[in-house]
Amino acid sequence: MRALVTGATGYIGGLLVPELLEAGWQVRVLTRDAARLDDAWRGRVEVVEGDATSTDDLDRALAEEGAEPLDVAYYLVHSMDGDGDFADRDRQLATDFGAAAARGGVRRIVYLSGLHPDGELSAHLASRVEVGRILLDSGVPTAVLQAATVIGDGSVSFAMLRHLTTRLPVMVAPKWLRNLIQPIAVEDVLHYLLATAGLPPDVSRTFDIGGPDVLxxxxxxxxxxxxxxxxxxxxVTVPVLTPRLASHWVGLVTPVDAGVAKPLVGSLVHEVVCHEDDLVELVGPPPSGLTPYREAVHAAMRGVAPDTALRRLGEVATAVTAAAITGSLGTDPGSRWYRALDKPAWQPPSIAFPLVWSALYADLAAVSTATLVDLDQQGAADPGPASADGTTSAARAVGYERALWLNLALNATWGLSFFRARRPALAAVHSAVLTVSAADLARRAGAVQTRRGWQLAPYAAWCGFATALSGSLARRNR
Structure with missing residues (x-):
């Protein structure tokens, strides 16, 4: 039996490949980057490096001259982002894949889609349904498995639920959190994916799959x-949170990117419950029966490191707040000495400083918390070297902490150089050191996630502005 797996670097595809190998299948994978495949099974599969958007690459993956046609092609590709053209992309990808499978004589396509109700759907669920319809119309016998939330460590939908629950002991949430869902354990999804490969050729349809619990x-x-x-x-549920607003909120609170959270949140607007269980009659249930939700949670969290977000938030927020209070106590913009200084015309009005600093402190706290949490998770997942220079994630976390504490100490004591010592030149040097420290923080945060470095850039830029302003005051008031 020969199978092609697309999306092998994703969560479901990465778990499906070793299941197929264990069952004695010959497995081929289509991937854009072979280096991203799991080392545990990469050497046991045939790798076709290519892109699912390329007709030539699809033909190479789905057919081989002189060889028997593939018994099954797993289509585990879909767009999961906030870009407006995702439906067009998915439509074209599915159309090309179905046509290439038909040309190659593939005996069956299996596609993992989303469980959905009848009627009007969210944009992403509607696209998933459309992709299934395109594959069913390809002329190749197709099984479209429709699942709701997949419970497993690595599932994005489960990660969203996990982090929302862990990080928000108290929350204001949309009213549609009370809609019904039929989650399914990832082990049960894999059972159905493997079993549907052996369906008779005359079976070509959608199947609802779900666990035993509806919640x-x-x-x-x-x-x-x-x-x-x-x-x-x-x-506390309220009727005013739209999916768009809620997705940004999820992107802020959890590691799930807002662009990915949007389709996940959008699907929660619907009740997603199985309307039939015909596949169980055709291929049988999982060997140990369907996994209850509680057992699925236990299995998913087995060996998962504790989430450090609340602890890190407490540490960072306390330190940033202390620096802000200490710094404000050290300033005295209403003093006669300060009012008598000759100031440049480009100096902002006094009210701008507390407003800007409040925003920058909030930005510093949010980015630093997220960066330290990411480093904690990386260190727990892989205690070995995490960067080119051999530095571990734990060591990088310690380095970031030290850089942050130093930065906050410099920030909190700047007022002593300017307002207490009344030495603008000393304050300019102090600001310059603070600017270098802020830039170093941005560099460290950017090394963990690029956008976080850019998020801290305004803080470093404002410190640089303070350096220029202090230097100007020193020259004007010798």
Whole structure:
């Protein structure tokens, strides 16, 4: 039996490949970068480096001259972002894939789609449904498996639920958190994906797949809290949070990017419950039966390092707040000495300084917390070297902490150089050192995630502006 797996570097595809190999399949994968494949099985599969957007690459992956046609091609590709053209991209990808599979004589396509109700759907769910329809119309027998939230460590939808529950003991949430959902354990998804490869050729249709429990998203969060030893969450639902607003909120609170959170949040607007279980009759249930939600949570969290977000937020917020208060106590813009200084025309009005600094302090706290949490998670997942110079994530976290504490100390004591010592020249030097420190923080944050470096850039730029202003005051008031 020969199979092609697309999306092998993704969560489901990366788990499906070793399951197929264990079952005795010959496996081929289509990937843009072979280096990203799992080292544990990369040498046991045939790798076709190419892009699913290329007709030539699809033909190479789905057919081989002189060889028997593939028994099954797993289509595990879809756009999961906030770009407006995702539906067009998915439509074209599915159309090209179906046509190439037909040309190559592939005996079956299996596609993992999203469980959905009848009627009007969110844009992303509608696109998933359309992709399934395109593959079903390709002329190749197709099984479209429709699943709701997949419970497993690595599932983006589960990561969103996990981090929302862990990081928000009290939350104001949309009213549609009370819509019904039928989650499914990732082990059960893999069972169905493997089993559908052997369906008779005359079976070409959609199948709903789900676990044995039907819960609201709020109930899923409460059960997760119970099963992971956390207190019951206080959840207040309101009717005013739109999916767009909620996705940005999710992107802020969890590691899930706002562009990825948008389709996930959008699907929560619908109740997603199985309407039939025909696939169980055709291929049978998983060997141990369907996995209850509580057991799926246990399995997903087995060996997962604790989330350090709340602890890190407390540490960073306390330190930043202390620096802000100390710094404000050290300034005296109303003093006779300061009012008598000759100031440049480009100096902002006094009211600008507290406003700008408040925004910058909030930015510094948010970015630093997220950076330290990421480094904690990376260190827990892989304690070995995490960068080209051999530095571990734990060491990088310690380095970032020290750089942050130094920066905050410089920030808090700047007023002593300017207002207490009344030495603008000394304050200019102090600001220059603070600017270098802020730029170093931006560099360290950017090394973990590029956009975070840019998010700290305004802080470094404002410190540089303070250096120029202090230097100008020193020259004007010798």
């Amino acid at each position: 609201t998203y709020e109930e899923m969060m409460q059960v997760f809290a119970e099963e992971t030893g956390q207190r019951r969450r206080v959840i």
